[in-house]
Amino acid sequence: MDIRRLRYFLVVAEQKHFTRAAEKIGIRQPPLSMQIRQLEEAVGAQLFTRHAKGVELTAAGRVFQETALDIVGRFEDALTQVRRHAAGQTGRLRLGFAGATYFHPAIPLIIRAYRSAYPDVVLSPEQSNTPALLAGLREGRLDVAFIRPPVLEDGLLSVRACLDEDMVIALPADHALRDQDAVPLDAIAGENLILFPRDIGPGLYDSIVSACNEAGVSPKLGQEASQIVSIIPLVAAGFGVSIVPRSVGSIRNEGAVYRPIAGQSPRAPIAIATRTDDRAKLVTSFVISAIQTARRTAPADSTSESG
Structure with missing residues (x-):
């Protein structure tokens, strides 16, 4: 028994007519009738009573309808969740923050913008130093890290410039x-x-x-x-x-x-590091969102002074 036959059964039960059900599904009536007969054979019970004006659910058909609705609903929910996860809309993203990067005024804006666009993604933050976070990325314990460059190029990590401040x-x-x-x-x-x-x-x-x-x-x-x-x-x-x-x-x-x-002030750049071989939508969508938000952010040099 496959999910397609369950869907066909539910449409026939809704329309109470094979021809109208076939039109709604987008197939011819004879193949639909055959699919329903095969379904009845598989469950071992007659699901519909046929008459001149259409069909009616039998007692067994009504019981089966409740189960079919639950199965199809769960299947559709599962498909939706898988597709959203594949599109980077759900899941858990492990984020690292190095060298007090989280004090940069753009970082909260980056996180807020991403959470607004992807509310069902769980963010798990971790604060450490750049070498420790890079090790976490290489070992698969982190997905993305805000680090202080430069980073030794080893082919395992991808590093993109994100923010800068004096x-x-x-x-x-x-x-x-x-x-x-x-x-x-x-x-x-x-x-x-x-x-x-x-x-x-x-x-x-x-x-x-x-x-x-x-x-x-x-x-x-x-x-x-x-x-x-x-x-x-x-x-x-x-x-x-x-x-x-x-x-x-x-x-x-x-x-x-x-x-x-x-005079000339030393710079304190911030970069986003990920694993080179990590092409998960969850990661790429975060990086793209972060870079876009950073570009819209006023330069850190314009932040107010204290004292």
Whole structure:
């Protein structure tokens, strides 16, 4: 017994007439009558009483109709779910966020826009550092990750530029430079520079050190923070100064202020990484949505300053 015969049976039961049912289905009447006879043989009972004006369900036919409606309904639901999943409209997407990327003002907009377009997709977020997230992608524990480039090209990962922002100087609230509108990098020469370990964000770390060197400053590395978000409490406590992505300025701490960098500022790009061989609609639809939303977002450089 196949689902097609059940559908034919339900249409005949609805129309109470073989010719009208055949027209609605889009086949000729004789093949439809044959399909119903074969169905009756398969179930071992007469489902219709035939008469001059059409057909009526027998008692067995009425019982079978209830079951057929349930089976066809479940089958249609299953088809819909499979098709929506194949189209990337349902399922679970495992997202990674590295190096305080979630502080960038465009990231919540990206997530909100995607959830609005795909409300039945469950998002499972994970916060870590870039190397750990890349390992998670390679091992299949993550589907998409917002990371801080550059990434070593190994053929296993696909990396697309998404967002960019400049960096600012984080100072203790009582620092002598706090009243300047912008602070040149050479003004913090000799200061203890608080950074995170290079191995958790090599791209961002190297960008900061390179900018200092180009400004003629040899960074005096001080207290090391376990991660980017841990830097601000250390600055507020007077352990030194730091250079952080502008969006980190959304971390409010009375003991710290943020000032733009005078002259050339190091950049803090954000990229979207996926597995090269992952062509699931769920993943590609997220990447496309994220890139489109990012392009509509105002530059991060225009975000407000604090302090």
